[in-house]
Amino acid sequence: MCETSAIVDHELVVAARHASDLILGRYLRVPVAKAMNLGTPRGFDRAVAELAAALRSRSAASDAEAVHSVIGILDVDWLGTTAEQRRNLVSQAMQAAGRITSAVPRTVETVFGPAANEVVDATRTAARRGQRLNIAADFNALDRRITEHLRTSQTTYVRDEYGRRNAAFGERARTIVADGLESGLGRDDIAAELQAAAEGILTGRGQFYWEVVAGSFVSQGRSFAQLSAYAEAGIDRYLIEAVLDERTTEVCRFLHGKSFTVGAGLRTFERMEAEPDSVPNVAPWVREAVDPDTGRKVLFVDSGGQRTAVAEVTRSGFGSRDDRGEFGRSLSEQQLIDLGISFPPYHGLCRTTTVADVR
Template sequence: MALNLKGTIETLKKALSKAWDRQSRAFLLDLLTEAGLLGAGETPHQDELARIHEKAESYLGVGLAEAARQPVISAQAAAYRTGKRAVGIDFSFTRADLNALDLLREDMLFWIGKSYDRRFSGWMGDRVREYFSEGLSRVQLTERIAEQLDVIDPNVKDYLALMADHNTTRIAEMGHVSGYEEAGVEYAEIVAVMDARTSPICRHLNGRIIPVSAMSAQRDRLLSAAKSRSIEAAKKAQPMLSAAAGKGLDILNETRTGKIIEEGIGLPPYHFRCRTTTVAHFEPAEYPEKVKEWTINGEVPRDKVSELVGYAKNARWGTHKTIWKKNEGGDDKPHLTAFVH
């Protein structure tokens, strides 16, 4: 799944970058055409400032969203399908899946279109007024705008790349949830990519078991937020965590998975650039593996407490040796069981 999803994300990033380039060029060409029609060497009239500003919003806001429509549709469908198939069966899309994808598509396109308003509208207005006050000709004004677009270009593309990464990863996980529901899977396990880049958040969540019902509820909250186009609702439905401060730090201090779920933390991504995913989980047959799960989750099921106490009383603690595995922090050498535990 990881390789398929990574390819989809990269394809969408490139498509959004190209869409921005095309819309930027079209915007500048429109300004030059207008300059040629009205007098390239003349200073633009005051009322032209508003029209230039409107053109920027049209090309770099709504126009960018429309230019991105087909790549977004393709990428989201591919990501959702990848997540659903990862459950283990080649599921087909249901009407509920298509309804979810429709909502998510329009939500992403809306925010791509609004990215101009939220990030660059004020900047563009200020620049146009500055250039006008300098008495620049229409062509000189267009050239200045082109220079400044080159300056903000990397920021725009970084923003679009982050949006592509986050949105596609989240939709793949929603596909997971749909697959779990159809397959009758009751629990999922959080699986982080464990390497030098792994965040403290994902290390803390790795291996925890979460009910699919909790993931389904969170998915529904995300879809509701997408329908309302509310940033605050989206943040509440899926908080983006940071180990530096705030919510992320609270979660790092919480050992019980149940409490973490109560805080609204369920399906990935857990932070921006998150690589963590989930897999279907089934209760292990071996008792020590069950106990290991309870340890990771920070809580023992109430109906299992007396059973665990009885098991501990009868265990041969320290009377035999076991290998302390390197992938568990050990040295791959035999030690007394009590020492390894």
């Protein structure tokens, strides 16, 4: 589960680091992109911040144009319209927004392509230097498949997200107009509410959307490239290694130290590669809820329309450093593999990584 407080804290951290990177790159001419280091938490955070900023920058113009177009259509004297006219106006606004933002997936794909190469290259470098794995500097055949999967699958996610935003705005716009007329609001008041809704929903403002996309992209790319490096180096198993600090989620604490086979991880990647639209079921994120009977947190996944409990938190380490916590009623290694949660990311803005198991 992606803790709200953890997301906010992470946003502040990466924003500060991105600001420092802008100073380095823009004013001191230091090539920050070449300094990507996915072998450290700080390097990971910086990579996510840079990618999120690039994605937001590429989408900003289309987002702003969509809002402007929508308000231009919906700024009318609603008191003088019929129910059918109101439905048509909202429909026209949705169509206009959809046409404009349809360019966003293609635009951000130009970011995802180079970013995929950078993530895989940085991961291989960290594997050679940090873990001292005997692998080549050049990409292997699997690495090239990984970069292509990252580029295309993430573009699909963005396209789907903009479709959801458009539908959500249409529903919200209809409610605003209906409630406004019922309350006796005038044209200006309704227009102001519609503009606020458009700016909030169509642009995803306040949702940390691009941070979550960037975090998933970098984490997933790192995990895939690590599996490729382990296979190339003849490593049979790998360990899950969480960043055990105050904002580490319960699921990452639970999985910290667990060992999985490289072969199983690669089979999961191949399923994701073959069925990119089914990734939420093939490799679902882990969430948490409170069991009403025991009052304890329970980790679970929703996959294929079915909820499966992963573990119960018997003693929480959340908010503490170097404290994994304690868990009960947990699934076995094979059961975790079958659920598709044998490698990160496990949730939004997941920082957990893997290391070769050479014990």
